[in-house]
Amino acid sequence: MEFVQDLLTTFNFIVQGLWVTISVTAVALTTGVVIGIVLAIVRVYGHPFLQIAVIIYSVVIRAVPVIVIIFILFFVISRYVNLSPFWAGALALGFASGAYQTEIFRGALQAVQSGQMIAARAIGMSRLQAIQSIVLPQAVRLALPAWGNEATLVLKDSTLVFAVGVPEILRRAQQVSARTFEPFLAFGVALLLYLALTLITTQALRWLERRYRLQM
Amino acid sequence: MTAPILRIEDVHKSYGNLQVLKGVSLTVQPQEVVVLVGPSGSGKSTLLRCINLLSPPTKGRIWLEDQDITAPGVNQDRVRQRIGMVFQEFNLFTHLTALGNVMIGLTKVRKMRKNEARDLAMFELERVGLADRAHYYPAQLSGGQKQRVAIARALSMDPHIMLFDEPTSALDPELTGEVLAVMQKLASEGMTMIVVSHEIGFARQVADRVVFMEGGVVVEEGPPQCMFKQAIHERTRAFLRTIEYMRHAP
Numbered sequence: 001m002e003f004v005q006d007l008l009t010t011f012n013f014i015v016q017g018l019w020v021t022i023s024v025t026a027v028a029l030t031t032g033v034v035i036g037i038v039l040a041i042v043r044v045y046g047h048p049f050l051q052i053a054v055i056i057y058s059v060v061i062r063a064v065p066v067i068v069i070i071f072i073l074f075f076v077i078s079r080y081v082n083l084s085p086f087w088a089g090a091l092a093l094g095f096a097s098g099a100y101q102t103e104i105f106r107g108a109l110q111a112v113q114s115g116q117m118i119a120a121r122a123i124g125m126s127r128l129q130a131i132q133s134i135v136l137p138q139a140v141r142l143a144l145p146a147w148g149n150e151a152t153l154v155l156k157d158s159t160l161v162f163a164v165g166v167p168e169i170l171r172r173a174q175q176v177s178a179r180t181f182e183p184f185l186a187f188g189v190a191l192l193l194y195l196a197l198t199l200i201t202t203q204a205l206r207w208l209e210r211r212y213r214l215q216m
Numbered sequence: 217m218t219a220p221i222l223r224i225e226d227v228h229k230s231y232g233n234l235q236v237l238k239g240v241s242l243t244v245q246p247q248e249v250v251v252l253v254g255p256s257g258s259g260k261s262t263l264l265r266c267i268n269l270l271s272p273p274t275k276g277r278i279w280l281e282d283q284d285i286t287a288p289g290v291n292q293d294r295v296r297q298r299i300g301m302v303f304q305e306f307n308l309f310t311h312l313t314a315l316g317n318v319m320i321g322l323t324k325v326r327k328m329r330k331n332e333a334r335d336l337a338m339f340e341l342e343r344v345g346l347a348d349r350a351h352y353y354p355a356q357l358s359g360g361q362k363q364r365v366a367i368a369r370a371l372s373m374d375p376h377i378m379l380f381d382e383p384t385s386a387l388d389p390e391l392t393g394e395v396l397a398v399m400q401k402l403a404s405e406g407m408t409m410i411v412v413s414h415e416i417g418f419a420r421q422v423a424d425r426v427v428f429m430e431g432g433v434v435v436e437e438g439p440p441q442c443m444f445k446q447a448i449h450e451r452t453r454a455f456l457r458t459i460e461y462m463r464h465a466p
Contacts (some may be wrong), residue, residue, distance in 0.1 A: 118270060119307035119366075123321040123373050124297035133324050138311045214310050215355030 031094025
């Protein structure tokens with residue numbers, strides 16, 4: 001009976017971090033999608049000078065551990081801009097994911113057959129219109145499987161914001177564990193919550209993938 | 217004689233060191249159907265791409281209805297709206313239905329309202345006999361149907377001239393007929409057309425003029441009867457014999 005009691009108390013405390021984890025992940029993924037799509041378009045269709053800038057961003061960011069980016073935002077940038085731990089962590093994850101998503105969308109844009117762009121231009125669309133209405137919608141569909149993988153990675157990377165004190169699932173589990181000396185229970189609950197989140201995310205994305213699959 | 221709808225003057229096109237067009241001149245009258253023939257690599261497709269500025273000429277000028285479309289500062293997107301293009305590989309937008317393919321130019325380029333665009337797109341699909349396939353995706357259509365949707369998509373922009381780049385070459389032989397029939401109907405309705413094609417039957421029946429190109433220049437041109445019976449140049453005769461032979465080959 002005592003075990004159940006402990007479990008419930010532990011769960012109730014940790015689960016309050018669930019919403020924080022979801023928020024961090026959502027902010028990071030949204031930031032990442034915007035960065036990824038814009039930079040990928042620049043990378044594929046932009047001025048050569050801008051293409052190089054994108055390559056540098058992508059290479060540098062992917063070469064640096066995400067935790068370092070989080071620390072830079074939290075300890076350095078937040079001196080000049082008012083950034084809460086939550087925003088420093090979530091945005092850092094977003095910038096990092098943006099670099100990976102740039103590569104995902106770049107590959108997808110390049111995988112769209114060149115005839116699509118030509119046909120769009122042939123009916124009088126401008127380059128930008130053609131990218132917007134023809135190439136990008138197809139690229140996004142092609143990118144979905146890889147993007148789903150990235151989404152689960154970001155979900156798991158969201159634990160890193162723990163380092164700057166954001167009370168997400170792992171942080172709370174650690175707090176409980178330190179207080180009760182029952183790490184098994186605390187981290188067990190954390191594990192189950194992450195497992196549930198990941199499974200739900202992958203299922204949702206799989207459904208999206210099926211729904212919007214391109215038939216060639 | 218009326219003013220020509222299209223005037224091509226000494227057009228050159230090179231890709232790097234490769235000279236594809238070496239001075240092509242051609243004049244097309246309104247409602248005229250011109251069939252371009254010639255061996256592969258002769259520059260027929262490149263000429264079509266020059267005309268609608270998908271790859272503008274490196275030298276020479278093109279007038280479309282009294283506008284020099286090769287002049288600097290011309291709005292090329294506007295020019296392309298007046299020139300319909302049909303490709304060998306169809307190039308239908310894979311993420312859109314047949315109806316969506318025809319509608320998107322209307323909504324995005326001609327800025328029509330959705331309802332209006334849908335009605336007009338349905339009308340264009342009816343014109344090519346595919347109203348009943350409006351909600352099919354390209355992958356669910358046969359090659360001939362895809363090409364007819366592509367024609368409807370081009371027609372929806374209300375072009376003044378239509379360019380066909382080997383429209384039946386990627387089709388199974390039994391499917392070419394339906395596409396050629398649509399093109400013939402279009403010609404009889406008075407559409408100005410330039411067709412790159414080796415369909416001799418179509419050239420004989422529909423073309424007002426056959427133009428033979430080789431090595432980036434126009435070798436000779438004339439009405440189909442003359443070209444097929446008594447072309448002046450031996451090269452032209454040899455080529456026409458070849459494609460005619462191909463046609464009758466099993």
